[in-house]
Amino acid sequence: xxxxxxxxxxxxxxxxxxxxxxxxxxxxxxxxxxxxxxxxxxxxxxxxxxxxxxxxxxxxxxxxxxxxxxxxxxxxxxxxxxxxxxxxxxxxxxxxxxxxxxxxxxxxxxxxxxxxxxxxxxxxxxxxxxxxxxxxxxxxxxxxxxxxxxxxxxxxxxxxxxxxxxxxxxxxxxxxx
Numbered sequence: 001x002x003x004x005x006x007x008x009x010x011x012x013x014x015x016x017x018x019x020x021x022x023x024x025x026x027x028x029x030x031x032x033x034x035x036x037x038x039x040x041x042x043x044x045x046x047x048x049x050x051x052x053x054x055x056x057x058x059x060x061x062x063x064x065x066x067x068x069x070x071x072x073x074x075x076x077x078x079x080x081x082x083x084x085x086x087x088x089x090x091x092x093x094x095x096x097x098x099x100x101x102x103x104x105x106x107x108x109x110x111x112x113x114x115x116x117x118x119x120x121x122x123x124x125x126x127x128x129x130x131x132x133x134x135x136x137x138x139x140x141x142x143x144x145x146x147x148x149x150x151x152x153x154x155x156x157x158x159x160x161x162x163x164x165x166x167x168x169x170x171x172x173x174x175x176x177x
Contacts, residue, residue: 041177045076045096045141052076052088054177060107061098074098076141077158078175081166091175093141094161097149103135 040057048068055063055073063073075097080090099107106125113120125132133150138157147153164172 043076043078043091043093043175043177044073045093047072047074047096050141052078052091052093058111060104060111062104077161079161079164079172080175081164081170081172082168083173092161092164092172094164094172095138095140095157097136097138098146100135100137103132 041054042057042059043052044055044059044061044063044065045052046065046067049066051066053066053073059075061074062071064070065073077094077097078091079094080092103125106122109122110120110124127133127136130150133154134148136149137146138149138154139146140157140160143157147157149155149158161172166172
């Protein structure tokens with residue numbers, strides 16, 4: 001084998017190795033970019049079954065639920081006392097949250113546009129907007145009536161759990177599945 005062939009093979013091997021390294025870096029960067037909230041889960045509560053269940057964090061309530069009456073699965077803000085726990089027996093539902101049909105439809109359309117990597121043609125809704133605050137509904141698990149998040153009743157529902165204490169005086173800690 002002459003010197004030119006050896007040099008060519010060394011160069012080809014170096015280029016192939018560099019291309020493989022670049023491909024590996026690109027795949028890692030893409031995986032990192034996708035992994036932000038992907039795979040994160042939140043608690044939902046099936047109101048007819050009176051049970052907590054975990055769903056992906058981008059699930060928009062109301063959700064079909066896990067049994068009983070369909071469409072009664074709502075987001076649950078759940079706390080534990082002392083250290084975080086995933087054992088439903090050690091958890092307490094602080095309050096429930098759902099969206100009006102209008103807000104759910106808007107959020108579903110925004111998600112579809114995002115997945116399709118297209119611009120959403122309608123007006124964007126900010127969680128701080130009056131529209132969002134009025135169309136986000138909250139209640140205690142034992143209550144029948146929902147209150148708008150931005151109302152005085154809604155504020156009371158979403159803050160009362162902060163005064164709770166565990167059996168030995170522990171403060172509540174937010175729990176995620």
